[in-house]
Amino acid sequence: MEENHLFPVFFKLNRLQVLVVGGGNIGHEKVNAMLQNCPEGNITVVAITFLPELEQLAKTFHNITLIEKPFSCGDLLGKDLVIAATNDRALNTCIWEKAKASKVLINVADTPELCDFYLGSVVQKGNLKIAISTNGKSPTVAKRLKQVLQEAIPNTLDEVLNKLHIIRDKLKGDFAAKVKELNKITEVLVAPAAEETPKED
Template sequence: MEQNHLFPVFFKLDQLQVLVVGAGNVGCEKVSAILQNCPAARVTVVATWFAPEMAGITEGYNNVTLVQKEFSCGDLFGKDLVIAATADKELNSCIWEKAKASRVLINVADTPALCDFYLGSVVQKGNLKIAISTNGKSPTIAKRLKEVLNDAIPEQLENVLHHLQAIRDRLKGDFADKVKKLNELTSVLVSKD
């Protein structure tokens, strides 16, 4: 049976430099997702033209730079992550080659074979964030699961997280003792009664 061998990671995008190449519908979608998840993300968008929506998505974000020009190798300098989101498959492939040569992680939109990482569907309730991946097989399923989890997870969970953090900060003992106590306290969240 096939398995999903992706390693889930949450990037601190306010501490990284992100390049998005392309500013059409897909570029807008990617930039919007980045800013929704991390409003302080440092993003540079390079494109020969910008969809009108991009201005609205990036308005008020001083940490987003829009550069109207063709992609060049120099655009990768100092970048940690790249998203190729153009409608030109040859250009996307070129960006992938340059990113790989520069050892920069890349996501080529709608081309799983050319991705070092995927942008999954995200469920967020305050500090709780759940990313859903179908290993590039079906973004539609990921979207539907996001809807189910958004409805199933109560908004009050943020209060629970704050209380548990306060409890964790007051617990004494070594790591194993703290984990045991927190497991006892949170067992009610998964009880079948």
Template sequence: MNTQEGNLLFPVFLKLEEMQLLIVGGGNVGLEKLSAVVKNSPATPVTMVATWFAEETRELASAYANVIILEKSFEPEDLDGKDLVIAATGIREMSEQIRTEAHKRKILVNIADTPDLCDFYLGSIVTKGDLKIAISTNGKSPTLAKRIREYLEEALPDTTQQLLDNLQKIRMQINGDFQAKLQALNELTEKVFKK
């Protein structure tokens, strides 16, 4: 029995460009999910299924050769060959059907704005070059996650990528075993982030 409280989610960074993603829904929420995917992993193979697509969704999808739009009703066969699915329909009964069919195929599901049906959440993302930070509120407040993202984007210096590149070069030049390298890098980064 787990007595720990708080956010028990396990953070993972996926190589989404190596997976097949299905997004069901072509309205504003589908657009939001597609935007998040292509911003973070623009080469991801995405199939979008919906009976209707907002013009903005069509425009964004048309900018990426790896995004396919299918204007039709969802069918369980749409899940064949997919690794992840995001349901952005806003219709609970349809979302539950998508989830059931996905789970039969052992596919993880995100149901937009319905945390109790999700296997995973899409966090708010801060990106500064190669540095990427995901923020989760355990599905309780995407708005707070967005505000924290905005704060961190402002707080992290524009030279973050340069710092990462320099630390990588230093790491490659440090001699010794793993523990010695770890200690040297800890001492160096501690100096960088001293208050």
């Protein structure tokens, strides 16, 4: 049976340099998704033309750079991640080839076999962030699961996280001792709900 062997990581985009090739709907979607998760992300977008919405993002976020020109190999210089987001399959494949030659991680939109990483659906409640992956099988299912989790996880959970952070800082002992104590404190989060005792008439 096939399994999902992806290794989930969370990138600090404010410490990386990201290149997006494509200024249309796909490019706008990818840039917007990254900004929602990391408003300080360093993103360069290369395209022949840009959607007005993408131009507006660049005006709002000064860490977004728009370069109006065709893609070239030099665009990969100094980049850590690249997203090929054009509607030209041949161009996307070319970008993939150049990225692999430059040892830059790449995501080719809607082409799982040419992706080193995926941009999954994300659920966020304050400091809590959950990324969902279907191994490239169905982004639609990932979006539906996002809706379910977004509604199921209470907003107050972020308050719990903040209080636990304070408790952790006050705990004495080594790492193992702190983990043991925090496990005790948070056990209530995973304990099965107690069954109600039926009342006698």
